Amino acid sequence: MKKEIYITDYNCVTPLGFNVDSNWNALLEGQSGVALHKIIDNQEAFYASMIDTEKLNDEFTRFFDSAQNDIHNFTRLEKMLLLSLQPLVEKHTVSESTAFILSTTKGNISLLKNQTELPEGVYLSKLAEKIAYFFGFKTKPIIVSNACVSGVMAISVAKNMIQAGKYKDAFVIAGDELSEFVISGFNSFQAIGSGPCKPYDKNRNGINIGEAAAAAYITSMSTGNEKFRFKVLGDSAVNDANHISGPSRTGDGLYASIKNTMTEAKVSPEQIDFISAHGTATLYNDEMEAIAFNRMDLQNIPLNSMKGYYGHCLGASGLLESIISMESALHSTLLPSKNFEETGVTQPLNIIKENKTADIKYILKTASGFGGCNAAVVLEKC
Known part of the structure; x- marks a missing residue:
């Protein structure tokens, strides 16, 4: 075990x-x-x-x-x-x-x-x-x-x-x-x-x-006396080798990362309470993500990108956004995806538009990058 x-x-x-x-x-x-x-x-x-x-x-x-x-x-x-x-x-x-x-x-x-x-x-x-x-x-x-x-x-x-x-x-x-x-x-x-x-x-x-x-x-040495605990239930990184900078148009790598992560975490799409997505605001990245999330039947899960608040912080972005997603869970609050007004991707997504109260237990955090790399983790509030 x-x-x-x-x-x-x-x-x-x-x-x-x-x-x-x-x-x-x-x-x-x-x-x-x-x-x-x-x-x-x-x-x-x-x-x-x-x-x-x-x-x-x-x-x-x-x-x-x-x-x-x-x-x-x-x-x-x-x-x-x-x-x-x-x-x-x-x-x-x-x-x-x-x-x-x-x-x-x-x-x-x-x-x-x-x-x-x-x-x-x-x-x-x-x-x-x-x-x-x-x-x-x-x-x-x-x-x-x-x-x-x-x-x-x-x-x-x-x-x-x-x-x-x-x-x-x-x-x-x-x-x-x-x-x-x-x-x-x-x-x-x-x-x-x-x-x-x-x-x-x-x-x-x-x-x-x-x-x-x-x-x-x-x-791994949790005492139970911490102010908070989040269990890292699953993780995966997949490279689709699509292009030196352009993301896969089919979302293959991100889809595989999410699927592997959720399989290890033993959570179903309907159990995910919130998605902290990559969301760079480039034409092809956002479209690719929408396709991958739909392929995983996650299109109805509340989702945001933090890039409108922080910009793209490169190697810091994935950890920073994971931290903010855990804060969202601790405060039972979903933050809006800043600057989003009208859907610009071909697949449906449940993009958060305003501060909302919500019970958040399971978080899916995703990221994608140059060279076809994709990664995902599932976090559980304990």
Whole structure:
């Protein structure tokens, strides 16, 4: 019999706040971090979700005010990651059997700007080692970097490694920041929206890039005295190898991921109370998701995308959105899919349009990304 795996603590750092409570309160009020920002000197401002650097530095100094933790020793991304993980490390023991798992797509890619030689800090392994060393982790860091499914897959990696007996518990941390590299990449695909993104909407025309950090504590050693517990019931990742950037038009990979996940979780479509979907607001992603959800007979389940609030936070998005979905369950509240007005996909979906009270026990979280990768997890509120 497999060990039961629980998420018992989490935290996040986003443009809407530096902890979960501030984020949840902002979301209840319908606030969004998406705004006009000018990041690239020779380009016009565009819509993105960006953390205020001055506030980030102030918060970092408040938490880590000592000589050895000089603010200049850390990049913006590293500060985000450290702030998100700090409250968890304070409450839970780091032992010889504790895993440290980092999810990111680009890491410190900004360090490459104006460099003739490759800076050591740009390597994801070095980023992971720096964060792990700061908090005194004793095991070798594990890096999950699989495009935009990384955050969801990091939960899966923790679950499976604990069940396999490799570790007793795990700290999962995820983060990505806005950078010229990322913006230029999505611009080359003509994928960035001209305004605030509108997932699944008839008038959607592209994504908003965002930045955030998120952290979760995952364990098999639940005491029953935690403030909350969510069981990770099932997980799956499937690559349909459709295209280097374009999603499968038939939704094959996402469909298979969801099917495998729900099979392991032993839940039927009608048992799912809420879907936290990927919903990037690009033409083909949203259509593909609608097809996959219908193939799984999930078209009537309340669904939202958080991209209208946070933008697309790349390697952080899957973990951040999982955390917000768990908050929804704890508060018995479904949040609307921001900026959605009129259905723009060919298959029916039950997209949430306003704050609603609901009993949420089973959550399906999905993600899809470049290269044909797809992932899903089912979480159960205990």
